[in-house]
Amino acid sequence: MPTSTPQLDARTLRWMPWVIAIAFFMQSLDGTILNTALPSMAGSLAENPLRMQSVIIAYMLTIALLIPASGWISDRFGIKRIFFSAILLFSFGSLLCAVSNSLGMLVGARVIQGLGGALMMPVGRLIVLRAYPRTELVRTLSFITMPALLGPLMGPTVGGWLVEYLSWHWIFLINIPVGILGCFAVRKFIPDLQGGGRTRFDLVGFGLFGASMVLITIAMEGLGELNLPHLRVVMLLFGGMACLAAYWLRASHVEAPLFSAQLFKTRSFAVGIMGNLFARLGSGALPFLLPLMLQVALGYSPSHAGMSMIPLALAAMFAKPLATKAIERLGYRIVLTGNTLLLGILLASMALVTAETPYWLLLIHLAFLGGVNSLQFSAMNAVTLIDLDDASAASGNSLLSVVAQLSLSLGVACAAALLGGFSDDVATGEVSDVLGAFQLTFLCVGVLAMLAASIFLQLSPRMAPEAPARKPQPEPEIEA
Incomplete structure (x- = not known):
């Protein structure tokens, strides 16, 4: 610089x-x-x-x-x-x-x-x-x-x-x-x-890290669109995990790794990164599943489905200023644990949406989802970077951006695999109709999102909600 x-x-x-x-x-x-x-x-x-x-x-x-x-x-x-x-x-x-x-x-x-x-x-x-x-x-x-x-x-x-x-x-x-x-x-x-x-440039590290992301994502895709045999899915998944393990073992002793393993010695960063990875799975699934459900299962027109997404974005914008106030009042541990549970509940409750659900009630539900989602992103990004010193802030911010994008793509892959499996059950009569497949998918995605709350429980209850003074770091602009 x-x-x-x-x-x-x-x-x-x-x-x-x-x-x-x-x-x-x-x-x-x-x-x-x-x-x-x-x-x-x-x-x-x-x-x-x-x-x-x-x-x-x-x-x-x-x-x-x-x-x-x-x-x-x-x-x-x-x-x-x-x-x-x-x-x-x-x-x-x-x-x-x-x-x-x-x-x-x-x-x-x-x-x-x-x-x-x-x-x-x-x-x-x-x-x-x-x-x-x-x-x-x-x-x-x-x-x-x-x-x-x-x-x-x-x-x-x-x-x-x-x-x-x-x-x-x-x-x-x-x-x-x-x-x-x-x-x-x-x-x-x-x-x-x-x-x-x-x-x-750490070309070897870049290759190992990139290979792990690609293999794990293809493995998830193999359960959905690619419809690969389970043996190949397991091999791809373990191959991706092996590449990731090799990367972190290498990063601990090379001079200038792509992302330093030393970053994870900062507890708030380690919890924030892992929390981002799993909590964003639900956030990544939402913009993929919702327009599909509205059009394919509920018969909305494309323009009607698109306009139905407006409350999500509006509520996300209005909720931004609330994040700082909530964190200052309650602290990171309470805000992130409670908000993650609430996000999972709101996602899972999309399983209650039917053709008879009043449209105004659906819009209110989506507005709550957008606001809670926005608060989640702001709090997760802040807690991940807050305790990093100036020397490691840039590398930590870059890794956060990568993990956020990867988690959103895995969220889509996971939701698609679940939806494909439940859709196959429609043909066998185990699931009543296509809407039932979407409802079960939302239920599973919500439960997965709620499990991420256990990660944020690992934050120190004494962690100060105020960020230490440091040069401003650009926040990753990655939201669902």
Whole structure:
């Protein structure tokens, strides 16, 4: 990290946050606009709408894989060049998604889109960190992340309307003009900032860590869409766990590992990371399961299903300021344990939704889910980073971002595997109908989420709710 910020003219400093905000908005919108379109896409591609999760998982997993390398790539090839390439790659991937005529081609296009998406947000934050003085950092970061909060609010509704009145292809095509504008703005307004120095990259560690994520995710997919024999699933799962074990054994004695094993000597970080991994499984399943249930099981139109998601996003935005007050009053242990249990209960109670459920009651239920979910994210992110010193905060923040993305993708894979299993039971008569399969899936996901409360019970009851003074660290913008 440079010790001083470069001297940039006032025009560049004024327009730079707007350029980064364009990229953040593209990625945030794309993360939520797709869920409402899955049934329509499945029909167009002659696929089962209950087995379309690979389109979401491919994107999330690609982002999780590349986040650890984003800083090194920026230093190696230049921040401006990588940021421009990220927007261009994301836009090109969107075009490929729009012209896909098979599920395999669509998944491949989503991987390309994810390559760009994985670099846009961390490199955008890196530009701000290196271009602005510390006194301007919080204000600038708050400005550029505001569009990321608008994405979940607009995405499901815009996606639903595009699918219903145009076609699913337009959920990707709308990225292209925004991407062209972003590329032009990067060339014009983003300076060629100096990197933090080319450091040695832990390529072996990156390979082991990445292999573990891919193998474990494919194992989960093997129980769902891929429908692999159980023996292969077990082999993939153990292979992934072996790669992860090898990584952490190696990280404990190499000089500059991808993520230092020393991070886990900080108790709050270790509890926060493990809690993030398991508590986010339910949060990852929700935006995948809910639009599918509304359309496939309850007969909602795409636009109606998309608009039904608005209370989730609105409540999440309004609940943000409550997190700090709740933590200051009750402390991390009580807030996270109680909120995790409440989140699991709200997810499990989605099993009570039927065709006779009043629509207003469903919207209230979703609003509570959105608010509790938002409080969960804020508290988990804070407790994970609060006790890290300045030397390890950047590495800890990067690992938190990776774990959050990985957990969301595993949540989708887990929910899809459960839904696929219960859907197969419909044919044998063990489950009454498709809605019954969704209800049982929500029940299981809620129970899994509640189990994560036992992790947060390991926090010290004497842990101070106030964060120690330190330079502000960007919070991972990863929410369901």
